[in-house]
Amino acid sequence: xxxxxxxxxxxxxxxxxxxxxxxxxxxxxxxxxxxxxxxxxxxxxxxxxxxxxxxxxxxxxxxxxxxxxxxxxxxxxxxxxxxxxxxxxxxxxxxxxxxxxxxxxxxxxxxxxxxxxxxxxxxxxxxxxxxxxxxxxxxxxxxxxxxxxxxxxxxxxxxxxxxxxxxxxxxxxxxxxxxxxxxxxxxxxx
Amino acid sequence: xxxxxxxxxxxxxxxxxxxxxxxxxxxxxxxxxxxxxxxxxxxxxxxxxxxxxxxxxxxxxxxxxxxxxxxxxxxxxxxxxxxxxxxxxxxxxxxxxxxxxxxxxxxxxxxxxxxxxxxxxxxxxxxxxxxxxxxxxxxxxxxxxxxxxxxxxxxxxxxxxxxxxx
Numbered sequence: 001x002x003x004x005x006x007x008x009x010x011x012x013x014x015x016x017x018x019x020x021x022x023x024x025x026x027x028x029x030x031x032x033x034x035x036x037x038x039x040x041x042x043x044x045x046x047x048x049x050x051x052x053x054x055x056x057x058x059x060x061x062x063x064x065x066x067x068x069x070x071x072x073x074x075x076x077x078x079x080x081x082x083x084x085x086x087x088x089x090x091x092x093x094x095x096x097x098x099x100x101x102x103x104x105x106x107x108x109x110x111x112x113x114x115x116x117x118x119x120x121x122x123x124x125x126x127x128x129x130x131x132x133x134x135x136x137x138x139x140x141x142x143x144x145x146x147x148x149x150x151x152x153x154x155x156x157x158x159x160x161x162x163x164x165x166x167x168x169x170x171x172x173x174x175x176x177x178x179x180x181x182x183x184x185x186x187x188x189x190x
Numbered sequence: 191x192x193x194x195x196x197x198x199x200x201x202x203x204x205x206x207x208x209x210x211x212x213x214x215x216x217x218x219x220x221x222x223x224x225x226x227x228x229x230x231x232x233x234x235x236x237x238x239x240x241x242x243x244x245x246x247x248x249x250x251x252x253x254x255x256x257x258x259x260x261x262x263x264x265x266x267x268x269x270x271x272x273x274x275x276x277x278x279x280x281x282x283x284x285x286x287x288x289x290x291x292x293x294x295x296x297x298x299x300x301x302x303x304x305x306x307x308x309x310x311x312x313x314x315x316x317x318x319x320x321x322x323x324x325x326x327x328x329x330x331x332x333x334x335x336x337x338x339x340x341x342x343x344x345x346x347x348x349x350x351x352x353x354x355x356x
Contacts (some may be wrong), residue, residue: 017214022296029225033345034247036229036345037245038346040337041337139346139348143243179292
């Protein structure tokens with residue numbers, strides 16, 4: 001003899017799961033962390049020694065003052081508004097040195113896996129901030145320098161692998177990173 | 191026609207709402223999967239500077255967050271009454287030497303707890319969430335302290351720049 005099961009009243013279970021849902025909505029965040037990654041240099045005693053060894057043509061000095069203006073190589077002044085438009089091209093030309101000019105950095109020919117021989121620039125960007133520089137300007141400068149490096153990497157990777165740097169396999173990325181390193185040295189501000 | 195005649199009592203049939211909880215549970219699981227637990231609330235004002243060349247931060251498990259900005263409410267220690275440093279959920283002291291010690295204690299603590307979990311402490315990324323108005327003198331102190339404690343992987347939190355998007 002079949003007996004009918006009494007139906008369970010499940011209307012409150014929806015309320016319970018609603019409660020759980022709101023709890024998780026409140027305690028969690030969907031903000032994805034994004035930003036400009038940097039590696040700080042290690043502290044070493046030979047730091048000063050190394051800096052003296054670098055030749056003048058291999059350094060691009062960028063000085064950000066307290067009015068958020070930029071002084072490049074002690075001669076060229078960029079106003080705050082011009083940083084976003086001009087700094088990238090200056091940094092790019094410095095790092096690439098396309099015409100092998102005498103006043104731009106030297107290159108060393110290196111053997112890189114996946115690329116063959118590649119002339120790696122010896123250029124170092126030296127970044128100095130005033131104590132009163134705002135963080136926004138600092139990030140703007142860092143962003144422009146990163147953009148210069150990214151564009152060079154994209155160009156190189158289009159030449160060698162036929163696609164943009166972002167889409168490369170990890171080992172290819174490593175090769176490009178070796179070919180175009182990010183050399184930003186930050187002196188302690190005065 | 192007697193077949194279509196209705197009974198005198200008119201009663202609404204009960205709506206079966208047993209599947210409603212299933213749907214909400216589905217929502218719940220969806221949110222649990224796509225979100226991460228919030229570890230600390232920022233008690234300092236923090237507006238990230240704009241940038242175009244940002245990268246997404248991976249490995250959310252090994253991130254230590256350091257906030258820097260103007261305090262949101264009274265009672266938070268602030269340097270020159272302008273800048274507070276928040277280390278995950280604690281605040282660094284304002285006096286210069288103690289502040290340095292607080293920061294370095296925080297980094298050491300993070301590295302130790304990371305080592306206890308069996309991971310390499312050098313893989314921790316320090317996410318620096320610094321307000322765009324903060325002056326570099328405070329940022330430099332923080333950076334120097336990070337360097338001295340061998341915490342070299344950092345990330346400057348930035349916001350998407352809508353104007354200059356490619």
